[in-house]
Amino acid sequence: MSSVATLQGADVQESHDTHQHHHHHETFITKYVFSQDHKMIAKQFLVTGMIWAIIGGLFSVIFRLQLGYPETTFPWLEDFLGHWAKGGKLQPEFYYALVTMHGTILVFFVLTAGLSGTFANFLIPLQVGARDMASPFLNMLSYWFFFLASVIMFSSLFVQTGPASGGWTIYPPLSALGDASSGSKIGMDLWLISMAMFIVSALLGGLNYITTILNMRTKGMSMTRLPLTVWALFFTAVLGVLSFPVLLSGAILLLFDRNLGTSFYLSDIAIAGKILPNEGGSAILFQHLFWFLGHPEVYIILLPAMGMSSEIISVNSRKPIFGYMAMVGSLFAIAILAFLVWAHHMFVTGLNPFLGSFFVLLTLLIAVPSAIKVFNWLTTLWRGSIRFTPGMLFAIGFVSLFISGGLTGIFLGNSALDLHLHDTYFVVAHFHIVMGVASFFGMFAGVYHWFPKMFGRYLNNTLAYIHFWVTIIGAYLIFWPMHYEGLAGMPRRYYDFSNWESFKMFGSLNEFISFVAMIVFAVQLLFVFNFFYSMYKGRKVTSTNPWGSNTLEWTTPIQPGHGNWPGEIPEVHRGAYDYAKDGHEFIPQNVPVGADETHH
Amino acid sequence: MKEFLMIALGVLIFVVIFQIAKASEYVSVLKGEEKTRKQNNRINAFFLLGFLVFGLIGAWYCNELYYGKTLFPQGSASIEGEKIDSMMWITISVTGLVFVITQILLFWFAFKYQASDNRKAFYFAHSTKLELIWTTIPAIVLAVLVVFGLKAWFKLTGDAPKDSIVVEVTGHQFAWEFRYPGPDNVLGKKDYRLTRGRNPLGVNFDDPASHDDIHVSGTMHIPVGVPVKMVINAQDVIHDVGLSQFRLKMDAVPGIPTTQWFTPKITTADMKIKTGNPNFTYEISCDQMCGPGHFSMRGVIVVETMAEYKKWLSEQKPEYYTVFPDKAPPMTDTATTVAKPVIAALTGNK
Numbered sequence: 001m002s003s004v005a006t007l008q009g010a011d012v013q014e015s016h017d018t019h020q021h022h023h024h025h026e027t028f029i030t031k032y033v034f035s036q037d038h039k040m041i042a043k044q045f046l047v048t049g050m051i052w053a054i055i056g057g058l059f060s061v062i063f064r065l066q067l068g069y070p071e072t073t074f075p076w077l078e079d080f081l082g083h084w085a086k087g088g089k090l091q092p093e094f095y096y097a098l099v100t101m102h103g104t105i106l107v108f109f110v111l112t113a114g115l116s117g118t119f120a121n122f123l124i125p126l127q128v129g130a131r132d133m134a135s136p137f138l139n140m141l142s143y144w145f146f147f148l149a150s151v152i153m154f155s156s157l158f159v160q161t162g163p164a165s166g167g168w169t170i171y172p173p174l175s176a177l178g179d180a181s182s183g184s185k186i187g188m189d190l191w192l193i194s195m196a197m198f199i200v201s202a203l204l205g206g207l208n209y210i211t212t213i214l215n216m217r218t219k220g221m222s223m224t225r226l227p228l229t230v231w232a233l234f235f236t237a238v239l240g241v242l243s244f245p246v247l248l249s250g251a252i253l254l255l256f257d258r259n260l261g262t263s264f265y266l267s268d269i270a271i272a273g274k275i276l277p278n279e280g281g282s283a284i285l286f287q288h289l290f291w292f293l294g295h296p297e298v299y300i301i302l303l304p305a306m307g308m309s310s311e312i313i314s315v316n317s318r319k320p321i322f323g324y325m326a327m328v329g330s331l332f333a334i335a336i337l338a339f340l341v342w343a344h345h346m347f348v349t350g351l352n353p354f355l356g357s358f359f360v361l362l363t364l365l366i367a368v369p370s371a372i373k374v375f376n377w378l379t380t381l382w383r384g385s386i387r388f389t390p391g392m393l394f395a396i397g398f399v400s401l402f403i404s405g406g407l408t409g410i411f412l413g414n415s416a417l418d419l420h421l422h423d424t425y426f427v428v429a430h431f432h433i434v435m436g437v438a439s440f441f442g443m444f445a446g447v448y449h450w451f452p453k454m455f456g457r458y459l460n461n462t463l464a465y466i467h468f469w470v471t472i473i474g475a476y477l478i479f480w481p482m483h484y485e486g487l488a489g490m491p492r493r494y495y496d497f498s499n500w501e502s503f504k505m506f507g508s509l510n511e512f513i514s515f516v517a518m519i520v521f522a523v524q525l526l527f528v529f530n531f532f533y534s535m536y537k538g539r540k541v542t543s544t545n546p547w548g549s550n551t552l553e554w555t556t557p558i559q560p561g562h563g564n565w566p567g568e569i570p571e572v573h574r575g576a577y578d579y580a581k582d583g584h585e586f587i588p589q590n591v592p593v594g595a596d597e598t599h600h
Numbered sequence: 601m602k603e604f605l606m607i608a609l610g611v612l613i614f615v616v617i618f619q620i621a622k623a624s625e626y627v628s629v630l631k632g633e634e635k636t637r638k639q640n641n642r643i644n645a646f647f648l649l650g651f652l653v654f655g656l657i658g659a660w661y662c663n664e665l666y667y668g669k670t671l672f673p674q675g676s677a678s679i680e681g682e683k684i685d686s687m688m689w690i691t692i693s694v695t696g697l698v699f700v701i702t703q704i705l706l707f708w709f710a711f712k713y714q715a716s717d718n719r720k721a722f723y724f725a726h727s728t729k730l731e732l733i734w735t736t737i738p739a740i741v742l743a744v745l746v747v748f749g750l751k752a753w754f755k756l757t758g759d760a761p762k763d764s765i766v767v768e769v770t771g772h773q774f775a776w777e778f779r780y781p782g783p784d785n786v787l788g789k790k791d792y793r794l795t796r797g798r799n800p801l802g803v804n805f806d807d808p809a810s811h812d813d814i815h816v817s818g819t820m821h822i823p824v825g826v827p828v829k830m831v832i833n834a835q836d837v838i839h840d841v842g843l844s845q846f847r848l849k850m851d852a853v854p855g856i857p858t859t860q861w862f863t864p865k866i867t868t869a870d871m872k873i874k875t876g877n878p879n880f881t882y883e884i885s886c887d888q889m890c891g892p893g894h895f896s897m898r899g900v901i902v903v904e905t906m907a908e909y910k911k912w913l914s915e916q917k918p919e920y921y922t923v924f925p926d927k928a929p930p931m932t933d934t935a936t937t938v939a940k941p942v943i944a945a946l947t948g949n950k
Contacts, residue, residue, distance in 0.1 A: 076603045092892040167889040173854060174837040174891060180773065181891040267855030270795040270802065271773070271836040283838055283853050317713070318721040326731045348840065348887075349851045350832075350858030353757035357750050364742045371738040372731065374702060379730070381709040383722035387637075388644035388714070396648070396710055403702050407695040410742070414749035416756060417691065420684050420847040423840065423887040461628075461640065462621035469647065476655065484666035489844025491887045494895035501881045502844060505669050522610070526617065533618075539625060580721035 026562075034144075036136035037562045041143050042122035043454060046447070048143075048150060049114020050528060056105035059098045061521050066090045068514025070496050070507075084162070092495045096165040097183050099493060101157070103168030104191070106436065108198055109153070111301040113146050115443050116240075119304055120209045120233045122450065126553035127227050129218025129570060131563045134211040138204045145201035149194045156190035164191035167493060169294065172265040172286050176257045179272040189258065192251045199248045202240050209237035218552070220572035224328075225589065227551045227576040228321060231328050232307020235335040236300050243296040243339070250289030257281070284349055291342035298435050299338040303331060305442020306373065306402075309395040311576075312449050313377055315549045316392035317384030318585060320577035322376045330369035337366045347415040348422050356415050363413035370406050374399065385580075389547070390464035391449035397472045398441040404476075405434025408483065423493075426486020429479045437475045444468075447531070452546050456559040457538030463530040467523055474520035478513050485509070550576050550588045638715075645714035652707035656700070671844060674875050677882065677903070678862040681847030683752040690748060694741060756848070760829035760861035767820060768831045770801055771839030771852040774893030776884055777801060778820045782812030782918060787831070795835065798923050802835075805920060815919040819900040820884070822864060823909035829861040839897065842887035845871075849887055864903040871903075 035041060062081075065074060066089075073088035084094035121139065125132055133139045156163040165183025166175040170191065178185040213226070213234045226234075256262040257278075265286045266278035314321040321327060343351060343359045377399050386392070408430040411417045421427065444467075451459050490503045497503040497510075545554040555570050570590035578587040582597055628636035667673070676682045713719070768779040768787055779801060781787045788803050788810020795802035803810050822828045832841055834852035841860065842849050850860035872880045884899030904912070921928035 092895070096889070096892060096894070165892070169889075171838055171889070174889065177837070180837050268792040269836055269854050270792050273796075275793050275795060282856065284856060318715075320723065320725040322724065323726040323731050326726070348849045350853060350856060353754060356757070357753065360749060360753065361746055364746050367742050368735060368739050372735055375734040376731075378702065378705050378709060379724070381706070381713060383724065384709075384713045385715045385719045385721040386641075386645070386710060386713050388641050388648075388710075393644060393648075396706065399706055400703060403699065403706070407699050410695055410745065411688070411691050414687065414691065414745060414753075416684055416687055416749045416752035419753075419756060419849050420681075420688070420844070422849050423842070424844075460621045460625060462624040463617070465640070465644065466617065466621075472651070476658075480659065481662055481666060484662070484670055487670035487672065489671060489842070489885070491842060491885050493889045496895050499896065500883060500885070500898065501877075501879055502883045502885070509666070526614070529614070529618070530621075577725070580723040582723075585721075 034140060036132070036140045038121045038125050038133050038136065038139060039454070039560065039564075041139055042118050044143050045113055045117030045121060045146070048147065049110050049118060050531070052105050052109040052114065052150065053524070054528065056102050056110060057521050057524060059102040059105070061518055062090065063095055063098045063102070064514040064517045066095055066495065068511040070498055093162060093165060093182050095495045096167075096181070096493070097162045097187070100165050100167055100170075100183065101153075101163050104153070104164070107168060107297065107301070108195070109146075109150060111435070111439050111443070112202065112240075112297070113198070115301065115439060116233060116236050116304045117143070117146065117205060118443075119229070119308065119446050119450075120205065120237065122454065123229050123553065124209055124212050124233060125216070126453070126556065126560070126564060127230050127551050127576075128213060128216060129221055129552050129572065130212060130216035131565070131569070133208045134216055135208055139208050142201045142204035142208065145197050145204065149197035149201060152190055152194035152197060156187045156194065159186050159190065161185040161187055163187040169287075169290060170254070171290075172254060172257065172283055173269055173271075176254060176265055177269070177271060177276075178258075179274065189255065192255050192258075195251055196248060199244045199251075202244050206237040206241040206244075209233060210241065213237075218569045218572055221552075221589075224325070225572055225575045227307075228310040228324070228327055228331075229304075229307040229551075231331055232303045232310070235331050236303045239296040239300050239303070239335055239338055243293040243300075246289055247293035250286055250293075253289075254286065284346070287346050287349060288342070291345045292339075294345065295342040296338040298431075299334055301435050301439045302402075302442075303334070305398055305439040305445075306331070308442050308446040308449070309398045310377070310380075311551070312391050312395040312445050313380050313399075314577055314579065315449075315547050316387045316389055316395075317381055318387070318548075318579050319380055319384040320579050320581070322379040323372075324575065324577060326372055327376055330372045333369040334366060337362060337369075341366065341413075344413050344415070344418070347418045353415075360413060360415045364410060366413075367406070367410055370402075374403055374406075389448065390459065390461065390468060391445045391447075393465070393468045394441045394445035394448060397468065398438050398445060400472070401433050401438035401441060401475065404480075405430055405432075405438055409434065420489070421486055423491055424486035425482040425490045425492055428492045429482035429486060432482075433475070433479050437479070441472075444471075444527070449547070450553075451531075451534070452541040452558075453553055453556075453560075455535050455538070456541050457534055458541060458546075459534045459538060460530050463526055467527045467530070470523040471520060474516050474523070477516045478520065481509055481513065545588070548586050550578060550586055552589055555588065555590055641715055645711045648707050649711040652704065652711075655703070671847075674845070674871070676845070676847050677864060677866050677871065678843075678846035678848070679865050680756055680862050681845075683755060684847040687748055687752050691745060694745065760859070761827045764827040764829040764861055765822065766829050766831060767822070768833065769820070769841055769852070770833045770835060771841070771886065771890070771897070772835040773837065773891050774886070774897040775818060776820075776841075776897070776899035778816050779803075779919075780814040780816075780913065780916075781809075782814055784809055784812055788813050790833075792835065801919075803919065805923060811920040812918050813920070814913070814916040815922075816916065819902060821902045821904060821909055821912045823906045824864050824867045824903050826906070827861055827863045829859060832858045832860065837890050838888050839886050839890050840888035841899075842885040843882070843901070844885065845882055851888055864901075867903045867905060868901075869904070 075088040077085035078088050084091055161182040164187045165181055174180045175184050175188050213230060253264040257264050257266055263278035263281035265283050266281045269276040310321050310327060341359055341363045344363045347356055412421055412430055448459060448464060485506050541558050544558055556564050572589045573592045574589055576589055581587060676685050766781055770777040786809040789807040790802050791804050792802045794804060832850055832852045834854045839852040840849055846862050848860055848862055850858050868882060872878055882901040886894055886897035
């Protein structure tokens with residue numbers, strides 16, 4: 001393949017019978033269920049993630065009903081939720097369970113497993129030029145541990161005392177004591193067991209991604225020629241492998257405190273008329289362990305979105321990504337700093353102020369690599385020739401949201417301001433924009449951009465444009481006004497504000513936000529419909545490289561089989577961003593350097 | 601029935617949108633994919649520009665609607681909170697400027713450099729000079745913000761002034777308790793193992809310092825203009841003393857007491873006039889998720905003049921006498937035996 005590749009090589013029309021079949025027998029089970037093909041595993045992660053996203057999104061719509069219409073009863077809710085919505089009114093216990101599960105599902109199951117599980121699996125072997133992951137078997141196990149975690153978490157929705165309801169951060173003692181909340185009974189144990197399985201899945205996946213990137217790059221694919229997607233997924237995997245074990249240990253200690261009478265997190269507690277014997281533990285210890293994962297987790301969610309947006313912006317601006325080395329360097333800086341800022345979630349826990357000051361400095365330092373990335377994206381657009389494919393629109397939306405949400409981080413990272421803003425709606429607005437919606441935009445950009453490679457068909461463009469425009473307008477309408485609620489001191493995780501003189505004036509705004517949230521949710525269903533419809537009925541892809549992209553995945557057949565390349569794996573001769581160079585619109589990575597080329 | 605109709609309507613809208621989307625795909629095939637692509641590109645570029653313009657107008661309009669409802673117009677109710685407000689304004693100015701510039705560049709570039717027949721992308725892979733510029737400038741700006749922020753932070757979290765009034769604040773599911781040290785100015789020792797019905801805070805009444813301590817629930821009275829130091833506890837799970845008008849927050853952690861101090865500068869009565877709201881109340885909101893009643897864990901702070909505060913304090917009965925009514929002096933004498941020393945101690949302290 002590499003010897004015949006020319007400038008036009010990647011755009012050659014491909015007839016589907018050029019697939020070279022590998023000589024191992026595949027049954028339905030080995031192909032679709034216990035598959036060891038990284039592309040199929042990626043699709044499994046994606047579809048499972050989408051199912052979770054619908055569930056998690058639906059939960060937010062239900063609790064937004066309570067926040068938007070606290071005086072109204074919805075009799076149909078009782079049909080649907082039974083005694084959790086007695087008389088058509090959501091009960092506080094279940095409201096908190098929904099908030100908790102919404103956070104858990106979206107942070108872990110959708111934006112961690114669904115996002116990096118999908119794209120690390122799909123893109124790493126294809127973009128580094130490998131036939132599969134380093135260990136396809138561990139890769140399969142990674143999905144099935146995730147599936148197991150999903151089943152356990154899903155079953156916790158149906159236990160009599162309800163699922164975990166102490167917030168996705170599950171701070172003890174609330175999460176440790178069944179007397180503190182009905183959600184801290186069996187639902188909490190299931191939550192912890194499910195997360196343990198989830199962490200096993202994340203570790204198996206992460207080790208595989210790192211090994212594959214380091215060891216299985218094709219000939220000529222030096223680290224500095226890797227596409228930024230792969231770099232971002234690499235740092236994501238490193239973050240996960242180094243931080244998830246800490247959460248695992250924290251969760252296991254919590255299980256001990258709950259079930260074996262230990263006192264890691266418990267001390268001096270009198271609850272429900274009982275005096276607990278636990279002494280000497282520290283409730284704050286858990287927060288350190290939790291946020292040692294919890295903060296890197298934010299970047300585990302965000303980095304893949306950054307990497308994919310970088311790639312998509314470059315391809316569709318028909319320009320090289322500006323400052324490739326700076327983009328890699330800033331990813332690296334973010335990955336390092338991600339481990340050194342966790343206590344900025346704990347400024348109001350009574351943390352030593354001197355210690356706090358270090359976390360302020362290191363937290364605000366993250367704004368520097370973030371600024372580099374933003375300016376480099378802007379410069380990539382500058383004097384480009386921009387095609388607004390749906391993927392590109394979502395990538396541009398990602399940059400816009402990353403700016404908006406990133407800047408509010410400068411408020412919250414400064415401990416003095418955090419004294420005022422901590423745990424208000426300002427925080428809700430900040431993290432939903434910067435890591436929730438922005439990462440979703442990165443994920444959507446990725447799905448729209450690589451759907452043709454996944455399924456050999458296109459998504460419907462009109463539905464895609466509707467999806468983009470309603471989502472970005474809706475996201476800003478939902479989260480922008482929340483900053484004002486936060487500046488008024490309105491606390492997050494409140495079931496009802498009507499008894500508060502200080503916070504009750506936002507009733508009509510809350511109603512508006514809930515209304516917009518429902519519309520945005522409905523449009524996501526449109527996307528899901530588009531996804532499954534186009535999988536079978538979408539317009540067929542007719543050329544191997546529909547976006548005119550340089551990276552290796554577009555040198556495979558339209559629908560690559562197990563092993564990805566029917567013949568030899570192409571050799572790489574250049575970086576991934578030779579767009580608009582020397583009068584060529586694009587020069588794929590497998591094209592040898594010509595004698596007339598300038599060196600930059 | 602109504603729900604059924606709503607669902608039917610939703611499905612109908614779905615089907616209509618889908619049919620339009622399907623039809624547009626056929627139209628694009630008929631018109632030629634290239635032509636459709638160009639048309640889509642123009643429309644979306646135009647929309648992006650529109651989004652920028654309407655977005656900035658929307659941000660301004662949102663500010664018009666809700667600025668008045670934030671806490672800025674009424675100002676900080678504590679002297680220390682003024683530092684936070686000025687920090688806030690500095691940060692809003694800096695980030696606001698960056699926000700407007702970068703968003704305008706993003707959407708303007710997207711619009712201006714949309715693909716067209718006579719546009720060719722410009723090869724521009726990197727520029728060390730530019731990259732150094734936008735590494736250094738943010739670093740300098742952030743350093744300034746860190747310096748201002750930390751100056752305020754160390755002041756706010758530093759030791760309370762010596763003449764502070766001490767109030768012990770205890771959170772439990774789902775209410776606030778307050779304990780005043782009484783005339784001796786010392787809070788009696790506590791032991792959580794002593795917590796039971798008549799002694800809800802677990803005070804050790806063997807400690808004589810506890811005998812004049814006053815325990816009140818739900819409402820905390822403090823005088824204006826005097827620093828107040830709160831010693832914060834929790835009995836069951838983590839709570840948080842949220843004082844939004846005073847711009848402060850501090851967690852209440854079982855087993856690990858925390859402190860927070862502030863100087864209220866406007867009385868509740870004056871704040872009612874200032875905000876024009878006759879129902880104005882300083883509220884303590886629990887700002888750390890603490891269970892199903894979290895949203896109802898409300899406390900009240902009454903900021904009053906020193907004279908009103910002393911009068912209120914003189915009317916409170918030490919908790920020791922409620923727990924051990926037999927030890928209480930005869931009712932008629934309460935005012936002389938208890939209230940007088942309280943007042944004496946307070947005036948003596950001044």
